[in-house]
Amino acid sequence: MKQWLLFWTVVLGCLSIYSCDSMLPGARPEDQVLDGPVNGLSPENQKRFLLGDAAFNNDVFTASKGLGPIFVSTSCGSCHAGDGKGTPFSTLTRFGQKDQTGNKYLHLGGPQLQNRAIPGYLPEKIPSGATFSKFTPPANTGLGFLELVSDQEILSMADPLDSNGDGVSGVPSYGTLPAFITAATNAVEKDGKYIHRFGKKAAAYNLLHQTVNAYSQDIGISSVFSPKDIYHGQDIDPEISSQTIYDVVFYLQTLKAPTPRNTGNAQVQQGKQTFIDIGCEGCHRQTLKTGNSPIASLSNQTFHPYTDLLLHDVGPELDDGYTEGSATSAEWRTPPLWGLGLSPRSQGGKYFLMHDGRATSVRAAILMHGGEGQRSRDRFENLTSSDQNKLIQFLESL
Incomplete structure (x- = not known):
């Protein structure tokens, strides 16, 4: 009797597993999703990708984990669902610079408005007289490919005087490098500044620069790269490890490029x-x-x-x-x-x-x-x- 009971328990268990699997939705085709790694990663790099994926999408910060005290979001993934574009609810506000002479409102919280705060603190407000703009978070797809385009190729597309008369002039964005960034070996330098390529105004040099800024300005998380607390303006101990930041950078570098659809149409x-x-x-x-x-x-x-x-x-x-x-x-x-x-x-x-x-x-x-x-x-x-x-x-x- 016990043997028959054990037999039917196993059979029913297998049928249950089969039935559940058959009801689960299948994975979306590659051309229908933006997230996922580039093809051909080694096993070691696949592991690094997954570590970065977990930090980017699963790590949700709270006050006990260093959040804020003023902030915009509580995680990276909350602004980039499925590594896609953001919405009006995740749109950032940047303020304080009206020309190329620099931001005059850094001492008043610029360049980014932290519109949320943990209990006991007040969120920021745009200072009187400051210009500002809204920035909707971009998709993360294929960023590693964009990072590896040479400065020389970017300059070859620039036409500041519109010499070909097509009405398009195009100029590179030059900026100074923060202390934690080392210029690429083939980087083009001009008056102590280097070509930047990430962000709405191309204000970030590379994905490390962009990631460090995001942790600091979006979530209020300090690191060895950016140790300043955005509320008090004082250096504090790192609230995130350097390894985690490097994992997230690797994740962003190795996200796949999107696959076009209906190309034969x-x-x-x-x-x-x-x-x-x-x-x-x-x-x-x-x-x-x-x-x-x-x-x-x-x-x-x-x-x-x-x-x-x-x-x-x-x-x-x-x-x-x-x-x-x-x-x-x-x-x-x-x-x-x-x-x-x-x-x-x-x-x-x-x-x-x-x-x-x-x-x-x-x-x-x-x-x-x-x-x-x-x-x-x-x-x-x-x-x-x-x-x-x-x-x-x-x-x-x-």
Whole structure:
């Protein structure tokens, strides 16, 4: 009797496991997600990726873990769900610099507004007279590829005097390096400053720079790289280990590039050609190359992000009167377009595009381009409705 009871217990257990597995949703196809590692990582690097993934997405900070005392978010993943774009609820406020002479409000909490606080503290307010802008968190996809584009290639795309007469000038963003950053071996230096490439105004040099700033300014977490407490302005003991920061940097470096969809669709192909014909590729360069990397999957790769990593003046409609680094208030770094069509997955089923999320459709984003983008915008408006839709269909396939 006991043997039969044991037999049926095992059978029912197996059937239960099979039944549950059969009801679980399958993994989404690669072209439907932004997160996940690049192909070909070694077992050791896969482990590093998972450690960074856990720190980025699972570590939620509280007051007992060093949060704040003033802050914007409690974790990295809360602003980048599924490594995608943020929403109006996670949008940051940057304030205090109206020209290239530097931020005059650093002693009053600049450059970032910490709009939340732990109990017993008050969140920051924008100081009287300070200019400010809203920055919606970008997607994290393919950042390691962008980090490995050489300064020489970025400079080859710059045209500060618009020598070819296409209305697009494009300039690199130059900035000073913090003490914890070492310039790359092939870095181009100009008057003691180096080309920066990350952030809405390209104010961060590399992913270590960006990550350290995010922990400090977004979550209020000090590190050996940035030991200053953002509330008191005093150096304090590190609240996060250097190894954890390096793990997160590695995670960001080895996130995969997005996979385009519907590339064989005739309308998508026609839309791509229209994108090129009306001059959009003057800023949104389709193809870039990486340099050497110890990570084989990133080394000497050709990839398609649709950005030139340069600053462009896109006109008064997008001029918030605030700037960072060497950019003017109307200049913004060209955002990569890859992964654009998957943005609604992390944005509540809607689009929130441009630097502050003010455009709620791809069409609206195109029609906000002025300045160096005015010529392409005008050409877009002169297209037939059918051709406009094909171009948008192409953009949403990226």
